[in-house]
Amino acid sequence: MAINLTCYSKICVSDLQDKIDALTKKHSEIFPDHYVLYKVRKPDEIQKEISNEFGLDPSSFFRIALVDKSLQVSTLNVADMLREELGKDSIIVLFEGESLI
Numbered sequence: 001m002a003i004n005l006t007c008y009s010k011i012c013v014s015d016l017q018d019k020i021d022a023l024t025k026k027h028s029e030i031f032p033d034h035y036v037l038y039k040v041r042k043p044d045e046i047q048k049e050i051s052n053e054f055g056l057d058p059s060s061f062f063r064i065a066l067v068d069k070s071l072q073v074s075t076l077n078v079a080d081m082l083r084e085e086l087g088k089d090s091i092i093v094l095f096e097g098e099s100l101i
Contacts (some may be wrong), residue, residue: 003066005051005075005081008043008051009059010090016040016060023085034071034080035078038063054100076101 009016017040020034031037040062043051051058066075079093079101095101 003075004096005064005066005079005101006061006094007064008054008056008061008094009086010056010059010093011086013040013042013060016062016086017063019086020048020062027081030071030073030078034066034068034073036065036067038065050094050097051092054092054094 011019018039020040024037040060043058043061047061051061065077067086075095082091082093093101
């Protein structure tokens with residue numbers, strides 16, 4: 001069974017997709033063989049409400065699935081990588097869509 005992360009961001013959809021594409025290329029040893037990054041999309045009202053509960057008003061979101069657990073890069077490491085690459089104030093990462101990590 002896959003482990004899923006949901007990432008909400010203040011960055012607009014097109015800009016965030018560009019950044020995610022660059023991140024995928026930069027870390028090709030991780031993405032997509034071990035973690036799959038799904039396309040960035042605009043959040044609906046329910047997704048906005050979930051993100052707002054954690055203090056972020058999102059312009060975009062995307063999901064990540066851990067599909068190969070053999071790599072020694074934890075979901076916490078991936079969350080830290082995303083915050084470092086995208087800016088810690090512009091993204092939140094939720095484990096299974098519920099718990100802030």
